[in-house]
Amino acid sequence: MNRKKTIAVSLIGTKLDFVGKRVDRWARWRPNISLCSQDDLVIDHLHMLHDNHSERLANNVAVDIESVSPETTVTLHNLNFRDPWDFEEVYAKLYDWCQQQAFDTEHCDYLFHITTGTHVVQICSYLLTESRHFPGRLIQTSPDKYATNKSIGRVHIIDLDLSKYDQLATRFDREHLEGKAFLKGGIATKNANFNHLISQVEKVAIRSNDPILLTGPTGAGKSQLAMRIFQLKKRRSMIKGDLVSVNCATLKGENAMAALFGHTKGAFTGAQKERNGYLLTANQGILFLDEIGELGLEEQAMLLHAIENKTFHPVGSDKTVSSDFQLIAGTNKELAAEIAKGMFREDLFARINLWTYKLPALTERKEDLPANIDYEISLYAQKHGRQVRFNKEARLTFEKFAMSGEAIWSGNFRDLSSAITRLCTLADSSRITLDDVEEEIARLRLCWQNPTALKSINRLGDYLNEQSIAELDQFDAHQLNYVLTVCLRHHNMASAGRELFDKSREKKAQVNDSTRLQKYLAKFGLKWSELHKQRREQ
Numbered sequence: 020m021n022r023k024k025t026i027a028v029s030l031i032g033t034k035l036d037f038v039g040k041r042v043d044r045w046a047r048w049r050p051n052i053s054l055c056s057q058d059d060l061v062i063d064h065l066h067m068l069h070d071n072h073s074e075r076l077a078n079n080v081a082v083d084i085e086s087v088s089p090e091t092t093v094t095l096h097n098l099n100f101r102d103p104w105d106f107e108e109v110y111a112k113l114y115d116w117c118q119q120q121a122f123d124t125e126h127c128d129y130l131f132h133i134t135t136g137t138h139v140v141q142i143c144s145y146l147l148t149e150s151r152h153f154p155g156r157l158i159q160t161s162p163d164k165y166a167t168n169k170s171i172g173r174v175h176i177i178d179l180d181l182s183k184y185d186q187l188a189t190r191f192d193r194e195h196l197e198g199k200a201f202l203k204g205g206i207a208t209k210n211a212n213f214n215h216l217i218s219q220v221e222k223v224a225i226r227s228n229d230p231i232l233l234t235g236p237t238g239a240g241k242s243q244l245a246m247r248i249f250q251l252k253k254r255r256s257m258i259k260g261d262l263v264s265v266n267c268a269t270l271k272g273e274n275a276m277a278a279l280f281g282h283t284k285g286a287f288t289g290a291q292k293e294r295n296g297y298l299l300t301a302n303q304g305i306l307f308l309d310e311i312g313e314l315g316l317e318e319q320a321m322l323l324h325a326i327e328n329k330t331f332h333p334v335g336s337d338k339t340v341s342s343d344f345q346l347i348a349g350t351n352k353e354l355a356a357e358i359a360k361g362m363f364r365e366d367l368f369a370r371i372n373l374w375t376y377k378l379p380a381l382t383e384r385k386e387d388l389p390a391n392i393d394y395e396i397s398l399y400a401q402k403h404g405r406q407v408r409f410n411k412e413a414r415l416t417f418e419k420f421a422m423s424g425e426a427i428w429s430g431n432f433r434d435l436s437s438a439i440t441r442l443c444t445l446a447d448s449s450r451i452t453l454d455d456v457e458e459e460i461a462r463l464r465l466c467w468q469n470p471t472a473l474k475s476i477n478r479l480g481d482y483l484n485e486q487s488i489a490e491l492d493q494f495d496a497h498q499l500n501y502v503l504t505v506c507l508r509h510h511n512m513a514s515a516g517r518e519l520f521d522k523s524r525e526k527k528a529q530v531n532d533s534t535r536l537q538k539y540l541a542k543f544g545l546k547w548s549e550l551h552k553q554r555r556e557q
Contacts, residue, residue, distance in 0.1 A: 024063040027054060027158065029132035030140060031069040031077045044083075045170050048162040050134040051080050053172040055088040060174060062091045062130075068098045068116070103137045110143040117152045129155025130176070149179045201254075202247045206394045210384040216376055223374050224248045225255055230326060230346040230371040234354075235378035238431030241349035244378065245307040248347060252305070260304025260344070265297050267313040275318055280325070282334035296333060298325055301344040311371075312352035312363055323367045346371065381428040381435060388421050391432065395439035407443040409451045417442075417456045420463075427467050438463060457522055465498050478503040482545060499543060502536075503550070512536050512547050 029051055036051050038044040055062045065084065069077040074097070081093040098116060100109055122129065131148050133141045147153045157177040162169065199214075199221050208214055223231065231248070233241040242264065249262040270278055281296025298306060308314070314322065325331040326346055330339045348371050357363035381388070400406045409417065420426055421435075428434050442451045442459055479488050479500055488496065502519065509515035516532025517524065524530055540546060 024127045025061060025130065026064045026066070026127050026155075027062050027130040027132055028066045028153070029054060029068070029134075030136040031067055031073045031080065032135035033073050033076065035135060036080050037076055048169055048172050049080070049083075050132070050160045050172075052083055052087060052170060053160040053162075054132055054134075054158070054174065055084045055091050056171045057174055062088065064092045064094065066094050066096060068096045070099045071097065100140075104139050106139050106143070109137075109139050110146065113140070113143050113147055114152060117147055122154050124154050129153065130158040131155060132160070133157050134160045145179075201251055202244065204243065204247065204394060206387070206390050208384070208390060209386045210379070213379055213384055213387070216378075220244070220248065220376055221251070224251050225257065227374070228345045229373050230348065232371045232373075232375040233347065233349045233378060234375065235351065236380050236431055237351050238433035239351075239378040239380055240432055241378060242307070242309060245305070245309075245347045245349065249305045249307075258304050258345070260302055261300070262305045262307060263297050263301040263344075264307045264309065266309050268310045270314065270318070275315060276321070277334045279318060280321060280331050280333050281340070283336045294333075298331060298344060299333075299340055299342045302342040304344060305347055306344045307347045307349065309349040310351070311348040312350045312354055312357055316362075316364060319364045319367045323364065323370055326370055381431040382426075385422045388435075389418055391435060392418070392421070392439060395436050396443065398436075399440060399443045403443075405443070405449065407446050407449045407451060409456075410453070413451050413453045413456045416453060417451075417460070420456075420460050426463070429467055434463070434466075454523060454526065461522075462494070462498070465501055466494060468497065468501070478507070482550065483543065487543075502539065506536075506540075506547070506550055 032050050036049050038047045038049060051065070051067065055065060067077055067081065074095075077095050081095060084091055084093055096116070098112060100112065102108060131144050131153055133144050136144075144153070145157065148155060148157055156179065159175050159177065161173050161175070163171065163173045166172070199217050202217050202221055202224070208217075220231075233244060235241060245264070246262065249258075252258045265279075276282075277294065277296065279297050281294050281299055284291065284293045308322075321331055325342070329343050330341050332338070333340055354363050354368050358365050358368060381391075396407060421428075430437070438459055441462070442455055445458075446452070446455055479491075479496060482503065491499070505518055506512075506515045509518070512533040516536045520532055520535060524532060537547065540550075
């Protein structure tokens with residue numbers, strides 16, 4: 020088999036290669052001479068780059084290379100750098116030179132000699148080799164103070180194929196795993212589809228600054244993932260600015276444009292001072308627009324221009340403002356359907372649809388519920404400085420319910436977070452008991468009742484005034500409505516209590532259904548006798 024030819028590219032070293040033409044120059048180490056003097060490395064062809072001022076030196080070095088390595092053909096290339104420390108110029112000219120070459124990797128091995136030139140030249144040589152614009156390896160020469168012949172020195176070849184280096188590959192794999200774990204909040208998720216999604220998000224987060232679109236139902240974790248993407252990029256020193264989070268559902272009317280893009284003083288009634296706006300505040304950082312489907316069409320048009328050009332005009336100003344931000348958008352709407360209805364711009368969707376990830380609902384990730392329960396408990400401990408634990412029976416009961424078809428988790432992780440918060444808050448002696456769990460399950464069942472069915476039996480208006488109803492939390496309103504519906508089906512409190520407390524009453528040594536119901540109604544200023552009196556009068 021014929022040996023592949025070895026082709027090297029090097030720059031003339033205006034200082035290191037220059038030692039004059041005296042005989043004693045052979046006692047000095049010179050990088051390009053050293054490159055062609057190695058016993059175990061034959062350079063068949065050396066492309067030596069030089070500028071106008073170094074042409075004579077390059078010719079002298081070429082003559083000396085011919086004397087030490089007759090098998091080496093030297094070709095000189097005139098390549099002028101106006102400023103060899105200007106990264107843009109150096110990279111562009113080396114890139115152009117590489118593009119002009121006809122590389123034959125099947126028959127030749129290529130080496131880029133990085134000992135000579137400025138540090139900028141060396142960095143650009145590395146980048147072109149790593150990106151395969153120069154399809155070879157790097158080589159470096161250095162003096163050998165222990166050698167008898169000082170001019171030969173040593174060489175070291177650097178292969179940028181990192182897959183060949185187990186230690187480096189292991190390190191990068193570990194960093195990748197750490198990035199994935201960070202994006203998941205440290206939760207040991209088991210759902211294969213979700214884990215694959217997070218793995219790809221991690222790659223995109225550290226390799227791209229293009230827009231990311233996060234879709235999925237309310238409470239699926241879009242805001243949390245956007246926050247972790249920001250934190251991951253911040254940890255890797257990829258961004259300098261802040262995370263600016265905006266709920267677009269709150270941007271309505273004439274103030275929406277000013278809030279996003281800023282405004283000048285006096286731009287409209289009430290604009291008493293200049294305002295930067297969210298886009299400018301997010302400069303050098305990340306702008307998270309949650310519920311982007313709620314933006315008006317005019318705001319969408321200006322946003323598209325700002326994404327593509329990194330410039331926009333504040334309201335009331337004819338001056339262009341620049342902001343270099345990365346956009347992360349979130350929505351629970353089907354934007355394609357919104358486009359069909361004329362509510363969302365197709366061109367904006369095309370621009371933000373490069374990296375789109377649909378976060379699954381909690382019911383699609385039921386195998387991840389135990390890990391997320393642990394996460395919510397630890398989160399509660401961090402916030403409140405109080406460590407709470409389930410007892411064994413309570414944990415098994417809650418997990419069984421949470422993973423059953425009965426648990427619809429309509430609010431997704433928000434429902435789960437609220438449930439764990441309530442359990443931890445109400446737990447006595449920092450232990451969540453079976454009674455606590457059964458009470459919480461009853462709450463969840465009530466909250467998840469069909470809203471249409473609830474509306475059809477709405478009794479609140481019969482017993483409370485409008486102001487009292489308006490002051491009720493949604494949970495209390497639904498629960499009280501259900502209790503009133505049950506009460507009106509029974510002729511006495513004991514009977515109604517038996518239906519309402521059908522599970523917990525069995526675990527009590529002394530049954531007190533009537534008292535429990537009486538106390539519950541009293542919280543809302545209601546009495547059993549008044550309920551049935553009003554029903555008889557209706």
